[in-house]
Amino acid sequence: MYVVVIGGGNVGYHLTKELLAAGHEVVMIEKDPARARAIADELGSIVIPNDGCEGRYQGEAGMGRADVMAAVTGDDEDNLVACQVAKMRFNVPRAIARVNDPKNEKLFRQLAIDDTVSPTKTILGVIEHDIPIHDLLHLAELEGGELQIVEAQLDADAPVVGKELRDLAMPEGSTIAVLLRDGRALLARPETRLLAGDKLLAVTSARGEAELRGLLIGE
Amino acid sequence: MRVIIIGCGRVGARTAAELDQQGDHVTVIDTDQRAFNRLPATFAGVTVRGNGTAEDIQRGAGAEMADLVMALTEGDNRNALATQMAKHTFGVPRVIAKINDPLRAEAFRSLGIETICRTVILSQALITAAHDGAEATNGMVEPPTAEPLRGAPPLGSRAHEQATEAVAEEGA
Numbered sequence: 001m002y003v004v005v006i007g008g009g010n011v012g013y014h015l016t017k018e019l020l021a022a023g024h025e026v027v028m029i030e031k032d033p034a035r036a037r038a039i040a041d042e043l044g045s046i047v048i049p050n051d052g053c054e055g056r057y058q059g060e061a062g063m064g065r066a067d068v069m070a071a072v073t074g075d076d077e078d079n080l081v082a083c084q085v086a087k088m089r090f091n092v093p094r095a096i097a098r099v100n101d102p103k104n105e106k107l108f109r110q111l112a113i114d115d116t117v118s119p120t121k122t123i124l125g126v127i128e129h130d131i132p133i134h135d136l137l138h139l140a141e142l143e144g145g146e147l148q149i150v151e152a153q154l155d156a157d158a159p160v161v162g163k164e165l166r167d168l169a170m171p172e173g174s175t176i177a178v179l180l181r182d183g184r185a186l187l188a189r190p191e192t193r194l195l196a197g198d199k200l201l202a203v204t205s206a207r208g209e210a211e212l213r214g215l216l217i218g219e
Numbered sequence: 220m221r222v223i224i225i226g227c228g229r230v231g232a233r234t235a236a237e238l239d240q241q242g243d244h245v246t247v248i249d250t251d252q253r254a255f256n257r258l259p260a261t262f263a264g265v266t267v268r269g270n271g272t273a274e275d276i277q278r279g280a281g282a283e284m285a286d287l288v289m290a291l292t293e294g295d296n297r298n299a300l301a302t303q304m305a306k307h308t309f310g311v312p313r314v315i316a317k318i319n320d321p322l323r324a325e326a327f328r329s330l331g332i333e334t335i336c337r338t339v340i341l342s343q344a345l346i347t348a349a350h351d352g353a354e355a356t357n358g359m360v361e362p363p364t365a366e367p368l369r370g371a372p373p374l375g376s377r378a379h380e381q382a383t384e385a386v387a388e389e390g391a
Contacts, residue, residue, distance in 0.1 A: 053296060055322065077272060077300040081323070084299075088326060103274045104300075110307050 004029070004066045004092075006052035006082045007073030008039050011098060015072060016043060027061045053081045055089045063090040072098040080104075083113045109144050136213050142203070149203055152216040156196040159218045166190035168215065171208035176200050223248065223285045223311075225271030225301050226292035230317065232257035234291065239264045246280045272301045274308060282309035289315045295323055302332050 001024050005016050008030030019026045020043065028043075029052035030036040036049035050057040052071070063069060069086045071079035076099055083095040096115040099105050102124070105116045128137055136150040154161055160168060165176060165188055179186040180199040186192065188200075204212050220243045224235045227249035236259050239245045245264035248271040249255065255266045269276035271290065282288065288305035290298035295318045302314035315333040318324035324334040344359035353362040372378035 053323070054320075055326070075296070077294065077296040080300050080303075081296040084330065085323075085326060088329065101273065104304075107274075107304055107308055111303060 001025070001067045002062070002065060003027075004058070004061050004063055004069040004086075006069065006071040006079075007098075008032070008035050008047065009072070009074055011072040013039055015070065016046070020046075029057055029061055053078055053085060055085050058082075058086055058090060063092055066090070066092050068092070068094045068096065070096040070098075074100065076100050076104050080108060080111065080113070083108075084111065087112055106145060135217070136202075136204075136209065139201070145206070147203055147205055148209065149201060150209070150212070152200045152202065152213075154194060154196055154198045154200065154216070157218070158194075158196070158216065160194050160216055161196050163194055164190065165192045165194070171204070171211040171215070174202060174204035174208040174212050176202045220244070220286045221281065221284055222246070223277070223280050223282060223288045223305070225249075225288070225290045225298070226317075227251075227254040227257060227266075228291065228293065229257065231289075231291040234289065235264060236262055246285075248276060248280055272297055272304065274304065277301075277305060277309060282311060285309070285311050287311070287313045287315070289317075291317045295320055299323075299327055299332070302327075303330065306331065 003019055003024055003026050005012050005019070005026060005028045008028055012028060012030065016026050016028050016039075027046050027048065028039065029048045029050060030039065031051050033049045036047045040047040048057055048061050052058065063086050069083070069092045071082040073079055079097040079099070083097050086092040086095050094114045096117065097108050097113045099108060099116045099118045100120060102118045102121045105118055105121070108116045125138070136152055138148055139151055140149040141147070142149065170176070176188045178201040179188055179192060180201070181195065181197070200216060202212060222238055222243050223246045224231050225248045227235065227247045231247065231249070232254070235245050235247045239262050246267060247255065247258070247264060248267045248269060250268070250270055252268050258266070267276065267280045269279070271277065271292070282305055285305070288302060288311045290301040292298055292301075298316040298318060302316040305311040306314045313333065315335060316327060318327060318334045318336050319338055321336050321339050324336040324339070327334050340359075344356045347356045348360040353360040372382060
């Protein structure tokens with residue numbers, strides 16, 4: 001695959017290195033000339049020492065034939081503009097933006113950025129995993145955020161403990177897919193009876209989420 | 220009209236003050252509290268300290284009810300993000316971004332943003348001034364208000380005396 005990476009900070013550097021090691025063709029655009037030189041010294045002449053938000057340098061990087069571009073600088077606004085230029089001028093099939101403020105993710109998707117990656121949200125997810133919480137844990141988004149994969153941990157006092165799945169009044173557009181019990185994954189069947197300690201993986205629409213939470217975890 | 224101005228630099232402060240004077244409801248956002256010192260004492264609008272590209276700050280500044288958002292910071296990309304957020308997240312009917320790079324300005328117009336580019340405006344004014352004189356630029360290039368000082372100091376003036384003394388000393 002041909003990949004253009006914009007931003008040569010720690011994320012851009014390691015991303016480029018990994019992609020090269022995996023045999024992909026990569027070009028990086030990094031604004032700071034000293035940083036660009038240092039990376040070129042190590043990884044070879046694949047670095048364009050210029051502003052990756054500018055169409056001119058994206059053209060020089062061969063954005064027109066890129067399969068993927070990833071804008072991974074530390075500034076959300078630069079990542080947005082770099083992706084928009086790549087989409088508008090070069091019609092790149094897949095534009096990925098690093099998003100630092102998790103609140104920007106939705107806007108970026110709305111603005112035709114194909115994928116967003118939020119380190120903040122990832123770390124938040126890890127922290128949430130370690131702390132017992134009485135809420136649905138967001139694992140992933142599908143269909144551009146329309147659907148969510150969520151996890152619910154059932155305490156002994158959860159309202160659905162002891163019930164069979166077929167007896168649950170699931171909100172419309174929500175479904176339980178898999179149960180995690182004793183470190184094993186079980187397919188959710190109508191006759192499956194829920195036990196305290198079960199973790200449920202469910203797919204739900206944004207609208208049905210609050211109702212699902214009330215049903216599985218209680219108030 | 221309810222206007223939100225992001226960036227209280229010289230341009231932002233002046234625009235905010237003028238609109239406020241004309242009776243518009245103006246809210247100015249800047250990350251630096253000291254930037255608001257550029258506003259005149261008579262400014263009757265609202266100031267909000269914070270990052271104008273952050274959703275919470277825009278909401279707090281009343282973006283949901285704004286008729287117009289102008290992003291006038293020194294960062295082209297920041298202005299592009301701020302205006303697109305105002306337009307798409309809060310449904311602001313009109314947004315204007317200050318974009319200093321003419322190529323980028325053109326790209327953002329195709330995304331439904333009004334842009335103002337000082338590079339283009341200044342160079343157009345200068346070209347008009349070069350060909351047709353400052354008066355033809357409609358106030359963009361200002362003609363001088365007085366003739367410049369020139370020639371020797373007039374006879375009898377203190378400057379003339381000093382010059383005469385200096386010449387005499389040099390000859391001695």
